[in-house]
Amino acid sequence: MSGEWDAGSYQRVSGPQVEWGRRVVERIPLRGDEDALDAGCGTGRVTRLLAERLPDGTVLAVDASHAMAEEAARRLADLAPRVRVRVADLLALRVDEPVELIVSTATFHWILDHDRLFARMRAALRPGGRLVAQCGGAGNIARTLRAADEVSARPAYAASLAEMPEAWLFADHHATVDRLDRAGFTETRAWLEDAPVHFPDAVAGAEFLATVVLRHHLERLDPERRAPFAREVAELCMLPDGRMEIDYVRLNLEARREE
Numbered sequence: 001m002s003g004e005w006d007a008g009s010y011q012r013v014s015g016p017q018v019e020w021g022r023r024v025v026e027r028i029p030l031r032g033d034e035d036a037l038d039a040g041c042g043t044g045r046v047t048r049l050l051a052e053r054l055p056d057g058t059v060l061a062v063d064a065s066h067a068m069a070e071e072a073a074r075r076l077a078d079l080a081p082r083v084r085v086r087v088a089d090l091l092a093l094r095v096d097e098p099v100e101l102i103v104s105t106a107t108f109h110w111i112l113d114h115d116r117l118f119a120r121m122r123a124a125l126r127p128g129g130r131l132v133a134q135c136g137g138a139g140n141i142a143r144t145l146r147a148a149d150e151v152s153a154r155p156a157y158a159a160s161l162a163e164m165p166e167a168w169l170f171a172d173h174h175a176t177v178d179r180l181d182r183a184g185f186t187e188t189r190a191w192l193e194d195a196p197v198h199f200p201d202a203v204a205g206a207e208f209l210a211t212v213v214l215r216h217h218l219e220r221l222d223p224e225r226r227a228p229f230a231r232e233v234a235e236l237c238m239l240p241d242g243r244m245e246i247d248y249v250r251l252n253l254e255a256r257r258e259e
């Protein structure tokens, strides 16, 4: 599966992720001079919110997608060199200088090996440094994925979508605390939070689905079938009041690298 994203489209539709990210960034107690890492920065919208809370600090923004990192570098250029952007896979991340804080939003569930991920995050932190993250958690988008499965079975799509590999890890809070403890973190805390997102109609919902949730489905379909597929999934996610809903569940996690 491709790790590439449509960065222009993500920048346009990522309002829900930015609002979740804003709440995560706002709840972190900060002095304002920390050196931080944004792990999976996308187009940099949450990176900017983090940088605003660190007027005397720095942010290294990292993403595996070239398209996302290029867009982030362009959009964050006014904050350079305090904010830098780098292309890197978090599972292979090596930083020159460990940081005091890692923030990550809407990213960890795209990475299937959380043991390895947490080991890399710990290695990128100074002793005493904190990891604060939010991603999709247990039960995330379950109804939406059932809708995608139903549409995938229709004759126009079935041959292309018969075997979809696992795309996400939606971990629960207990397993996450265990993994963080095993990776050598202390003061670990994790909790789940329902965060349904509503779109005014199926058209808006379908654009979002196509950009984020259904990326891996669409890349297996012929180009002319992509928009109809997203639209048909959106139509199965409509509420009686005419809005479309995606049943998001977020996993929050916090941990500290021991001194």
Ligand SMILES: C[S@@+](CC[C@H](N)C(=O)[O-])C[C@H]1O[C@@H](n2cnc3c(N)ncnc32)[C@H](O)[C@@H]1O
Binding pocket: 003, 005, 014, 017, 018, 021, 039, 040, 041, 042, 043, 044, 045, 046, 062, 063, 064, 065, 068, 088, 089, 090, 091, 104, 105, 106, 107, 110, 111
């Ligand atoms: C939904 S976006 C979230 C971006 C941003 N944090 C936000 O909240 O808008 C998920 C991002 O995770 C990145 N990503 C996924 N797997 C990754 C990995 N192994 N290493 C680095 N970045 C990764 C993707 O390229 C994508 O930009």
